[in-house]
Amino acid sequence: MFNGMIMMDGTYWAIFIGFMVLSWIISYRLKSKFRKYSKIPIAYGMTGKDVAEKMLHDNGIYDVTVHSVQGELTDHYNPANKTINLSSEVYSGNSVSAAAVAAHETGHAVQHAHAYSWLQMRSNLVPVVSFASNWVQWILLLGVILLSRRPEILFIGIILFAITTLFTFITLPVEINASKRALAWLADSGITVSGTHDKAEDALRSAAYTYVVAALGSLATLIYYIMLFLGARDR
Numbered sequence: 001m002f003n004g005m006i007m008m009d010g011t012y013w014a015i016f017i018g019f020m021v022l023s024w025i026i027s028y029r030l031k032s033k034f035r036k037y038s039k040i041p042i043a044y045g046m047t048g049k050d051v052a053e054k055m056l057h058d059n060g061i062y063d064v065t066v067h068s069v070q071g072e073l074t075d076h077y078n079p080a081n082k083t084i085n086l087s088s089e090v091y092s093g094n095s096v097s098a099a100a101v102a103a104h105e106t107g108h109a110v111q112h113a114h115a116y117s118w119l120q121m122r123s124n125l126v127p128v129v130s131f132a133s134n135w136v137q138w139i140l141l142l143g144v145i146l147l148s149r150r151p152e153i154l155f156i157g158i159i160l161f162a163i164t165t166l167f168t169f170i171t172l173p174v175e176i177n178a179s180k181r182a183l184a185w186l187a188d189s190g191i192t193v194s195g196t197h198d199k200a201e202d203a204l205r206s207a208a209y210t211y212v213v214a215a216l217g218s219l220a221t222l223i224y225y226i227m228l229f230l231g232a233r234d235r
Helices: 002-037 048-058 088-092 096-113 117-145 151-188 197-233
Strands: 065-069 076-078 083-087
Touching (some): 002 096, 002 197, 048 083, 048 096, 076 096, 083 096, 088 096, 096 117, 096 197, 117 151, 151 197
Parallel strands (some): 065 083
Antiparallel strands (some): 076 083
């Protein structure tokens, strides 16, 4: 059994390191592409702020405001106060990158306005996931330390971690759908054309990969803890 646990630990660390390397590669490529496409202007001299506001109005949405926030790739939509928060480079930038990111975040606002089911499901999970995220690592650590005497502690940690893993998978269709809405609107509005639309699509596809890797990495970790728990029960 001890040798089996060593093998499991070795497998887990190999998978963990593999996902870390893959995540770093994708993050590096994402930032590289966004820097590259940030040098390519879009039509009409529109900034990210302009793109977001036009997409909102084209979808009949007038109760969402667009703000500038600090940081790189910190862009997000906040459904609680109906704000689209764009990093300063996106907010003021006239580029393929700025347009793609602004339209993607506005896509979330459109989802919210249309009561998109996956977004609603994710929003409903936020309080539970917030609680689980605050405690899961401590409970898992305690569960591993006391595994031979109190395996139920690890089981509680697994339940909490399963909630966070579920959240990462629910996030996937939300992000993919927001990108689809963004790309369709960018093309229909003429903001991206034949020479720029494929670049906007490439940028958003690269961003989506980060969510896929995060979800698969979380699932692999969850499976490891489940195997650890089942192994302890079989002793």
